[in-house]
Each structure stands twice: as C-alpha cells, then as structure tokens.
Amino acid sequence: MSAETPPDSFCPACEENLRRLTGPVCGRCGAALGENPVVPSFPDWQTICFDCFKKPPEYHAARALFSYEGTGRDLVIGLKRRQRVRVAPLLAPALVRVGADFIANSDVIVPVPLAWQRRVSRRFNQSALIARAIAGRVGLPTDLLGLRRIRNTPSQVPRRRDERIANVRAAFCLRRAGDFDGLRVLLIDDVITTGATADACARIFFHDGAREVRVLALARKLRNGPPPSSHAAPVPPPRGRKRR
Secondary structure, three states: OOOOOOOOOOOHHHHHOOOEOOOOEOOOOOOEOOOOOEOOOOOOOOOEOHHHHHOOOOOOEEEEEEEOOHHHHHHHHHHHHOOOOOHHHHHHHHHHHHOHHHHHOOOEEEEOOOOHHHHHHHOOOHHHHHHHHHHHHHOOOEOOOOEEEOOOOOOOOOOOHHHHHHHOOOOEEEOOOOOOOOOEEEEEEEEEOOOHHHHHHHHHHHHOOOOEEEEEEEEEOOOOOOOOOOOOOOOOOOOOOOOO
8 A cells, every 4th residue: 555545446467366245246245246147026125146046144244345355455454464554444434435335224233252262362353443534533322341251253264154153053142232223234344254243133133123234344255156037936024123
C-alpha cells in the first residue's frame, strides 16, 4: 500500500492479485455468480447461486469485500496470524461501502468469537477488531461478548463442508438469553468459506428471538457448483421471527 493511495487501495502489484467482489454476487451467501445463476420465483429476491438454491443458508444474506485468494488471502492471514492489526481499520471504509444496506438494516454488530484458548494465544480476536472499526464509522452499538464460543474447535481449513458443519456444532452460545430478542444482527467475520460458522451463529441468534441475521466479512472463498436446473422451484424464505 503506497502513501499516495487511499486507505482501501493497494499498490499495482497487490491490486492485480486482489479480486474484489464487485460483480454480480449471490443474494444470499454473497458468492460470485457463475454463468448459470438461479433466479427464484419471488420477485423481491435477488439472483442466488446454485448452492443456496439447493440449501439456503440460515442467515438472511452475506457479503464480502474480496475473494479469499492472492492478496485477499494474504490480508486475512496477515491480520489473524501475523498480528497486522492495522488491516482492520484500513479496510473498514470499504467494508462500510460494501455492507451499506446491511448496516442500514441492523441494530447491533456482533463479531464471531474465538475460544478463550485461541484468544489468549493470539491476544486479540480479528473479527472483533473488524467489528469495532466498522462500528466506529457508522455509530451502531457493538456487542463483543454477547456471543461466546464454548468449544475450542480445530481449524476449519482442511475440512469438507460436512466436516465443517459437524466441527462447529454446539460450539456457540449466548452470554445471556434474550439479549438479541427482536434485534437485527450484523455478524462480522474475517473470512467466509462454506458458511458453516455463520449458519451455526445464526441459529443461536434466531433461537434467542432475533429478527434477522446478516453476515459481513473481509473475504469469501470462491466455490463453483454444478449448473442449476432449468426449472427453478421457489426458494424457502430466510429464517427469522415473524413481526408481530
């Protein structure tokens, strides 16, 4: 990053290897859409990817700033493993722009928590750093302790989707029941891969009575699914408490 560039810009070499998710993305999981998107029969919904057509996520929608490859992967790894904590405030303006509609429809910002063992060894939670940087710009309240990770789960990196889902099962709980009742939650993470962690957190919030859960992350792992059926059936709506 050069001194002449704005905070969320990079030198030509890094920018060349950074794939920003600025093109069409899935209206649910935020993945980049391929050549065969699925269009649900509900007119108010955005185009969704084949994976979300087959199995919609628990959360309402997710967005990420860039794909988890090249410079994007280096930024995430540098933040959480090499203590380059300046990445969070430097990229906060771009995250606010990408997630503007999410922020406008949220009541509280909550980071994905770390287990205490990892928190002690790392000395910080990278998702909490991102959450605080965003909150400082938009004025939304941030609950850094409301969601807890009660199991020190192994790394998700080498695992398949089914293994990731099993790995985070019963890994989260709330500090106090009822804290998110009726609220619209913006969940912050550093990277979305299969979405298993976001799904597990969303289930906890909905069980507590949350109205909506959206996910905002620095990066998202690319995935390529098979072409969708030419006869798209209606996709079930996102979970959440019905308004009274």
